[in-house]
Amino acid sequence: MTLDDLASELKCSQSTLYRIMRFLIHYKVFQGKPISETTFGYTQTPLSRLLTSNGKHSMADLVLLESSSVMLAPWHKLSAWVLGNEELPFEAAHGVDVWRFCAENPGHSKLINDAMACDARIGVEAVIKGCPKVFEGLRTLVDVGGGDGTALRLIVGAYPWIKGINFDLPHVVSVAPESEGVEHVGGSMFDNVPKADAVYLMKVLHDWADDDCITILRKCRKAIPQDTGKVIIVEAVVGREEDHEFKGVGLLLDMVMMAHTSKGKERTSKEWSYVFHEAGFTRFTIKHIRSYHSVIEIYP
Ligand SMILES: C[S@@+](CC[C@H](N)C(=O)[O-])C[C@H]1O[C@@H](n2cnc3c(N)ncnc32)[C@H](O)[C@@H]1O
Structure with a gap:
């Protein structure tokens, strides 16, 4: 897919997307490839295939869970707990443990079950x-x-x-x-x-x-x-x-x-x-x- 196609599909700025793709290519999430003498495009790699949602071995739901704001918030409470605060990180962030949180929030429960x-x-x-x-x-x-x-x-x-x-x-x-x-x-x-x-x-x-x-x-x-x-x-x-x-x-x-x-x-x-x-x-x-x-x- 060319940068042009990708930007219009995602409805975003080409110049910002170019910088993101340059970074992802460096880490082998995508591969850059000339499509013709004048156009340059991007292809999938085994790593990006793991992140798409339709593959047999897709890890997309796990990445969506771990990068959700609910799961990221406890990381900001981790050092306080390591340094002796009694309250566990997830409870410090959300007031209850993760399983009680899921019982009260069906959307997050689905995210966990899918992951x-x-x-x-x-x-x-x-x-x-x-x-x-x-x-x-x-x-x-x-x-x-x-x-x-x-x-x-x-x-x-x-x-x-x-x-x-x-x-x-x-x-x-x-x-x-x-x-x-x-x-x-x-x-x-x-x-x-x-x-x-x-x-x-x-x-x-x-x-x-x-x-x-x-x-x-x-x-x-x-x-x-x-x-x-x-x-x-x-x-x-x-x-x-x-x-x-x-x-x-x-x-x-x-x-x-x-x-x-x-x-x-x-x-x-x-x-x-x-x-x-x-x-x-x-x-x-x-x-x-x-x-x-x-x-x-x-x-x-
Ligand atoms: C980390 S998940 C693992 C799920 C599954 N075994 C797997 O490997 O994909 C932990 C599971 O334990 C369940 N769980 C937590 N507390 C439980 C309880 N008191 N009794 C039964 N299941 C519980 C959660 O709802 C969740 O599905």
């Missing part, structure tokens, strides 16, 4: 590719904190004999799309978790402090058969000694947890081991996959 769904599409694909045996032998699976059900929809699509239960807060499941093989159930994981052969917990525990994780995991333990059940946790494991391409993502998310959650954090394997043990689980395995998530299986 989580685009991350889940990439994450679940990596879990199925990197750890296909993790779902073997399961007839029922409950996704605790499953958002709009995207993860479970993909899992049930790949393992159609599994009956999925997508469990999340009532205001989340009440607007989740229907999908074959997936039942939506509303409630709080701090009260009760629906029974199933296994529990799936993806990017949920990192939102919470150790004590909260222990409470959630105890509820999960009660929901599964004590002899054959397991909890499948899909989360980052930080502090791994070996170098890997996703190291920076886990560390970045740890900063995001500081700004946006109630004392959530990304955990090392030693920190994970502590919460599993305190919640009454006797053993666990960790498998690293081609994602910033790892697959952790824990057993009663």
